[in-house]
Amino acid sequence: MDEFRKKGRIVSAAAVKPAAKSARHGKVKKVSKDYVPPSPYSFRAAMAHGDVFTRLSIVIWGLGNFARKQIVKGILWLAIEVLGIWYFIAAGFPAIQALPELGAKPGSKYQDSEGFWHYRTVTPSVVVLLYGVCAIVILLVFVWLWALEVRSSYKAQVLKAERGHAPGFRQDLYDLTDSRAEVSLMFLPILGIFAFTVLPLVFMISMAFTSYDSNHVSKFDWVGLTNFGTVFSSRMSGDVNIHIFMDVLVWTLVWAFFATFLNFFLGMFLSMIIERKTTKGKPFWRGLFSMSIAVPQFVSLLVMNQMLQQNGAINRLLESWGWISGPLPFFTNTTWARVTVIVINLWVGIPFTMMQITGILENIPSELYEAAKIDGANWWQQFCNVTMPYIMFVLTPYLITTFASNVNNFNVIYLLSGGDPTPVGSTAGKTDLLITWLYKLTVDNSNYNLGAVIGICTFIVLAVVSLLTYHSSGSYQNEEAFR
């Protein structure tokens, strides 16, 4: 039994441990059933109970493993140590040292021994910043590996004392496929997330505290919170100020609200019409509305953009019918543009909602309706008391994430209206969301610092909205409900 539990840290086995532990301590400690107790081979324990080899392995990595005849493991640790120290001497520490200054001033000259003047080739500050950030991240990883290594030495010592021999390399490899499978399975995915999600984010966030804008392309400096001051300043001049920011923020929230809830209710309405018992040809209607999904979103958005231009197809059509005398200002009038993007987003989004809700309608247990009928509920009462609560129960987490993805809905706005209409001299158009504004500021105007500040603000808005709601939703708290 013990062997079985040790071998597979499956859910049921894990659930037994905390209870046993709290019983031993004689006090009731509330732990979730997913709780996994910390490893007994901690760094602190290694320092307190380790023998001389374990303690020396702080300096010479893998020494503890060598002493316990874990030769391959010891060699690996030693190799990591040598590689790490070589990296920090060659590149890491110089990169970190260059961080406070962010590279030399451009244009500085020096005279060589023969009297000729040379311009110093200067590394652009952005490269210095990138290498510095990378070096810091690698340093943190190195320290973490160091702690792991000391713990590994201590573990070898304890296991040797308990069993007479420490597990060999072959056993370690087998453990990686079994009791420590999470290490082997998660290694590459986490590496990917680290390199292309975390690192860029740290890099971008650090840009928010520099003067990296269109005037300081190659050499910029740390400026502290100045950029936050610029974004929230009430000065009317400048690319960015609190008025534009509030405009865009309010429109972003309005847009996300309408885009989420109009889509939801109209999609539900449509699917309920199609699901009416007397509607014939249900597959045909569903197929018709899902046709628009098969066309890639960016294509249909670009087409819509073309059709809605001043002299585009829609205006032509309406004029040829004689319904309007001049072109409708789809993307030139603020209100028109805002309503247009919301309506077009309905065109894009309703088929998705429709099919989702169709699936859920199919899943509502029939007993609920039977019970409602026996109680004499009419159609409307059934809808309010059975259909709606069920849909909301299933879709609340989905609605929250949809709201979040609408706040970040780059494609619809950028491809459809491009943020137009844009007031003269303003960096943000009237239909720009925070995210498209950010994109314009960074990619089109090279104001990376302001873009980073706006990105951080977007994050804060989203985090407040979604963490509050997501953590109270069922799918987070009760993830094993369906097993």
Place this chain on the structure above:
Amino acid sequence: MSNAMDSRATESNHAQTSAADSVDAAMMATARGGYKSEEEKKREKSYGAVPKKNRYGAREFRDFLSYLLLTILGIIWIMPIVWVFLESFNANPEPYQATFFPTKYSFDNYRLLFTRTDVFNFPRMFVNTLVIACFVCIISVFFVLSVAFCMSRLRFRFRKTFMNVVLILGMFPSIMSVVAVYFILKAMGLTSSGMTIFALILVYSAGAGAGFYVMKGYMDTIPISLDEAARLDGCSTWQVFTRIIIPICRPMIVYQAITAFLSPWLDFVLARTICRTQDTFTVALGLWSMLQKEYIQDWYARFAAGAVCVSIPIALLFMFMQHFYQESMSGATKG
């Protein structure tokens, strides 16, 4: 029959919502729904049974109203698609014409799109995107499966921490890191024109592990007793993963594979930042460029032709996926 259609409809829906980076919480409920067809049929009888009590005239009037509404909406939904299709055969390639639909039709746009490759090399873009899509598909399915398995089946320290961190990372606007990703790729030497395909594969698939939520939700519905039985038979965790869980997850793997396969066809933000020269463009980027001011006069109709060319494989893939989903759904969890 109706049951079959519904599951298909549901499935295609999931493909798209998650393509838009949303965690699809309804997945679990709908996925489970796939295998209780008899109950559904029973309920289908009861659902909507109430209007029967009404008088016949009122009911027919309501039917008429709903058909009218469905027809009007159907026309609105289908119109732009019909328009692109007809425009791709337009003999007159200029934008902003006097009539809504073309007046003369020809095959020239398609012919020019595939032969005139000096400005936009459409066949090259197509091949680029195809290669990227295949690799991204394989890598991200592997990433998603392994992370989802760890999150759903294993219990280890930092599991909850990891889930929370991923949740928080997902809230940072992804556009924000596009520029940083470019600088990182540049530092790795992957932005020269020969390497951009590799760079795009890396960028599209590296973060895939963070999109494990839908797959984890699906794995959470697989009975834990299957794992326990396999373990008693002497399977290691990896064997449980590869022999028990992966076969059961086949429908979700197809779904995940197709969303991953589609992402390079649909994304143009990253591609625009990373691909700086014409010969490295992806399809999405190329189509977008055709509508920019300097090209639109010549390329308008060819844009429509290119859009049709991209839509057809994606639509076919969609249908294939729904079939596959349907078939495997019926057998998976019963066995």
